[in-house]
Amino acid sequence: MTFLHPAVIAIAVLLTVAATAGYVALQKRRADALRSAGFATLNRSGLRQHLPPALLLAALPVMLVGLARPQAEVAVPRVAGTVLLAFDASNSMSAGDVTPSRLGAAQEAAKAFVQNQPDTVDVGVLVFGDQALLTQTPTDDHAAAIAAIGRVTPGGGTSLGQAILVGLGTITGKPVSLPSPEGPAAGTQDLGYWPSATIVVFSDGEETGGPDVQAAAELAAAAGVRIQTVGVGTARGATVEVDGFQLGTALDETLLTTVAQVTGGSYQQAGDAAALAASTGSIDLRLTTEKEPIELTAPFAAAALLLLTLGGLLGVRWHGRII
Structure with a gap:
């Protein structure tokens, strides 16, 4: 796979790391705030607690990779x-x-x-x-x-x-x-x-x-x-x-x-x-095959939209909010 804008991949990595670190810091602050107020930390299922934001975070690099205009070469039969x-x-x-x-x-x-x-x-x-x-x-x-x-x-x-x-x-x-x-x-x-x-x-x-x-x-x-x-x-x-x-x-x-x-x-x-x-x-x-570049931006965009939708729906259903 090749990319028309490979620099976007580096940006995707940095933003994903930053967003993940931000989510971890947010969860830590919430837990510290609850303890300082005298409340015990809520005992939630790890899956229910972290799956919705994980889906939202996963959508970020997928969407950014799509913006990098990925291409793959496929063998196309032709006369x-x-x-x-x-x-x-x-x-x-x-x-x-x-x-x-x-x-x-x-x-x-x-x-x-x-x-x-x-x-x-x-x-x-x-x-x-x-x-x-x-x-x-x-x-x-x-x-x-x-x-x-x-x-x-x-x-x-x-x-x-x-x-x-x-x-x-x-x-x-x-x-x-x-x-x-x-x-x-x-x-x-x-x-x-x-x-x-x-x-x-x-x-x-x-x-x-x-x-x-x-x-x-x-x-x-x-x-x-x-x-x-x-x-x-x-x-x-x-x-x-x-x-x-x-x-x-x-x-x-x-x-x-x-x-x-x-x-x-x-x-x-x-x-x-x-x-x-x-x-x-x-x-x-005779049919021959030639390699042609196929742009994969649309599939990446569709995958990012699906992750965003699932993350948002699960967050609202389980916690009453997206994150």
Whole structure:
């Protein structure tokens, strides 16, 4: 426990000692006065005689300690940390099997997700196609994150592995890459441990190339970073036009499910816009605890008032006076 005004504690001690000494002196003078007048000292129960004033005296230091503004630190659970929203911006995300499009529905759901986050959550935005690009560094300025989400446009292929590596580099603050087959194993790369960081991937799961996705996910798991995946699209699929050609595209859940499971995250499937919006509400961000100071002035004041009330009531009931 700490005090905003610790000097008041010394005053409380001095006043309590003085008040106690004064009470003892008062009782002695009363007894001496009775004896000098020829009266025997009344035989009262020690409890009845001294309890009411003892309660009143006890209220003094309690009240003064309250004036010292005591504070205690308590662990408060809260949602906190870093969230990277990773958007698949490949050509297939322009498919219309989810209204208005896969990417459009993902953007609206992600915006709603950001709006629901407390200021203790820093949100960043990452866009990936053949390569991955961080378009908004993690920030507690959620309006900036929402603006970055709105600027995502589709085009190119899909490299989820590259997205995970860029996301890890953003979280850890150091370049991250998978080692060559001749180099050290992926698990030996020291990225530190980041349990309060989460990567949320919005994708249709159609991978077209790039770094090994599972190896990248294992690297994230070793760093304590959880990946939550949201599948955008339908199994029946749709067609998209790329360079004058009509290409079929459908949701592939296998890769997205594997990535989530490797890192301890979960996969959410969203076959339509409403389901996609609902899926972001079930994204599990980690609860952390932070110590916050709680002022205890009110409890001390309440305790002092209770002692004063009890002391006064007992004094009047037993002796017809407070002291």
